[in-house]
Amino acid sequence: MTNPILSELSRVLPADRLLAEPVRPTASDSDAPAGAGKRPLAVVQPETQDEVIAVVRWCRRRGVSCAAWGGGAGVGGESLPLDDGIVIAMNRLNRIKKLDPEQRIVVVEAGVTHLQIAQAANGHGLCYAPSLFSQSVCTMGEEVALNSGGAQVRKYGATSSQILGLRLVLADGEVVELGSGSAEGVGVGPDLVGLFVGCRGALGIALEITVRLLPKPARRRTVLATYRDLKTAEGAAEAVVQCGLLPGAMGMMDRRAIEAAEASVRPDWPAGVKAVLIVELDGAADQVERELYHLRRVIEETEPDEMRIVESAQQRWKLWQACPRVCPPLTFSDVDVEIRRQVRRETASKEIADRGDRLPGAV
Amino acid sequence: MTTALQPTTIAELQAMVTAARWVSVRGGGSKPALSKPPAGAVCIDLRRLSGTTARGADEFTYTACAGTPLQKVVDDLAGRAQYLPFDPLQVRCGATLGGTVAANLCGSGSYRYGGVRNFLVGVQFVDGRGRLVRCGGQASENAAGIDLPKFFVGSLGRYGILTEVSVRVFPRLPCYMTLAVAYPGLAAAQQAAFRLATEPLDLDALDLEPAEGTAFQLLVRVGGLEAGLPERMARLEAFLQGEHARLPQQLLLGHQESERWERINNLSWVPHGVPLLKVPLAPRQVVELDARIPCLARRYTAGGSVAWLALDDLKPARTVLTDMGLVGLRVLGRGGNPFVGVRRGMLLARRVKRALDPAGKFGEA
Secondary structure, three states, X not given: OOOHHHHHHHOOOOHHHEEOOOOOOOHHHOOOOOOOOOOOOEEEOOOOHHHHHHHHHHHHHHOOOEEEEOOOOOOOOOOOOOOOOEEEEOOOOOOEEEEEOOOOEEEEEOOOEHHHHHHHHHOOOEEOOOOOOOOOOOEHHHHHHHOOOOOOHHHHOOHHHOEEEEEEEOOOOOEEEEEOOOOOOOOOOOOHHHHHOOXXXXXXXXXXXXXXXXXXXXXXXXXXXXXXXXXXXXXHHHHHHHOOOOOOEEEXXXXXXXXXXXXXXXXXXXXOOOEEEEEEEEEOHHHHHHHHHHHHHHHHOOOOOEEEEEOOHHHHHHHHHHOOOOOOOOXXXXXXXXXXXXXXXXXXXXXXXXXXXXXXXXX | OOOEEOOOOHHHHHHHHHHOOOEEEEOOOOOHHHHOOOOOOEEEEOOOOOOEXXXXXXXXXXXXXXXXXXXXXXXXXXXXXXXXXXXXXXXXXXXXXXXXXHHOOEOOOHHHHOOHHHOEEEEEEEOOXXXXXXXXXXXXXXXXXXXXXXXXXXXXXXOOEEEEEEEEOEEOOOEEEEEEEEEOOHHHHHHHHHHHHOOOOOEXXXXXXXXXOOOEEEEEEEEEOHHHHHHHHHHHHHHHHOOOOEEEEEEXXXXXXXXXXXXXXXXXXXXOOOOEEEEEXXXXXXXXXXXXXXXXXXXXXXXXXXXXXXXXXXHHHHHHHHHOOOEEEEEEOOOOOOEEEOOOOHHHHHHHHHHHOOOOOOOOO
8 A cells, every 4th residue: 555644544444444546436435416526535444333433533643534424325415525534434334233122222333224223123013203215225324414304304303303322433532422221312411412413424423323213103194185386285285284183294396306206216196297295194093094084174175186095005105205306416405494485495496496407396 | 599680681681691700590490409599600580581482383383482481382382272292391380491491301291202302493592602592493394404402402501591492393182091000010010111112002101100009000191083082092901901900990081181190290299398300211220220219209201211209318319320320310409419320421511511601601511
């Protein structure tokens, strides 16, 4: 190894953990799907928490920047290092360390994917409340760094609501443990877990994560309604929110997002729709059926072009895959907006779209 | 007796913080162990910074000044068929919205959707330099960057003085029923709670409380549409029948039901004048904790995730909590250090403290 800095780094880790010379722009140094393509000095692939800590401490000593990379699900450049920095690929830390159904918690290493947790929980009648379209690649470390949301946030909150404890390494190499074994999460004192979740790597790197699980709802019922324009769909969404129901998930899409979704996951909705509203009820079976009756009446009053109950699990899955879907290589950005501001947002985002290649999209 | 300053505007509050060397903040005074000012500190009473500042009824968020009494918030939301899902404590004891966030006190109803942290979406606060800082927002999701509002959950006024709080709220459930089921002891009751944990029964609350002698009972609350509740309760009863429960079970309805939870919420089960310790813990630690700390009264809420211990002498509790790696917060009782046991993550907390309150005006981290 000709580079003396890399030569030194190679002594911090076992030989097969370091990728360098030449480093080509790969998934590890570009956020999907943005593909910014900065070239790091090297990529390391630690397999243990101690190896991550050793790399961070080495970076600190040498004054080299580092950034953690999970599965490439981030879209804002969070895992891009500064020039000549080190990318720490966390996806080999992929062990589920403990799953305790009775206490409804799972303790995982940061490289475990969202989907791994969902599948593990499912076997015990439990679920991990957030549902991300990138769940097969998004690691929990990434999800924690980004405080990912999803269509379930109104009822279940974002990722930060599900994280009860963290073991992490700070930029100076200090290792700290936050949170408690309690489902309350905070423990006593300021909510340091809540502070860390969503920090986009600025405060440190999560090594181990304690995640709250919930009982899997006995029943889910999903309603798809199509509208002539986004403004009418927005009115319908407001009507649903105000009618006293608490949907397990809601999504709304405009024409451009619909076109992008049709090009990718091909959801089963009528051709040429201009706006889509998806509402999902979950909970105890009889409660959900009663709520569904109420929901249908509320939506009927909003004069949809079409309303249907999504019966098959596959169709339901496709709908939620479609909802936030925008085709690469276009930029996808997540902006939190109140429902009544959607139409104003649409106008603003059209102006943005007219200036560049961005599509306003799903809500 | 310490005289409290009562700002009526945020500008006044900023001026008070800027002028003072050491500041202690209080809301409704419902948690004396947390609000009693240490000697030498200027006490700032926030009760005149009160009132609703924004209510997104269609968005299901609610924003109010930190000094707003919870009773007003609850009444206000009830008028719109909404409620606070984290189930704040001491609603009828004068507790304020800001005090609830700062002390992180929530009740049995937090079992279903989580505590204060899961519903706080924005705060405004005055930091140690007297600067007014706003962070978070009023949308139901805050996924943009560092979630500083959450840091203020349980912060006890030691990093900044909350002036405004925004929370998510939910549509109120029209009806509740509660089942009380007695077990021969805490271990048996806890085992039943464990088995309930994975059942899709949509429980709103699951408490463990002492019953006669050494018996313990589960208090299980279910809410929803009135028409469906009897059927759901029947399923719950059938499930627990097979769990070695002592009979008879008691079904609580209507006023009797709501009053039972209200008494719990207002801590009226705590003997008068006795210090109360809140201890977040893993449910598997409940039986050991209960055996090792003698209490005058106690209960375990949120399926055993939070212990509430009323005890005269904190010394044995300190030893046991330290030994078990737990930390307790003194809620009721005299002032002084409110923490008992082992605190985690203080390295990070102290760094935030240096950024927000470098002169240490609000006390130690």
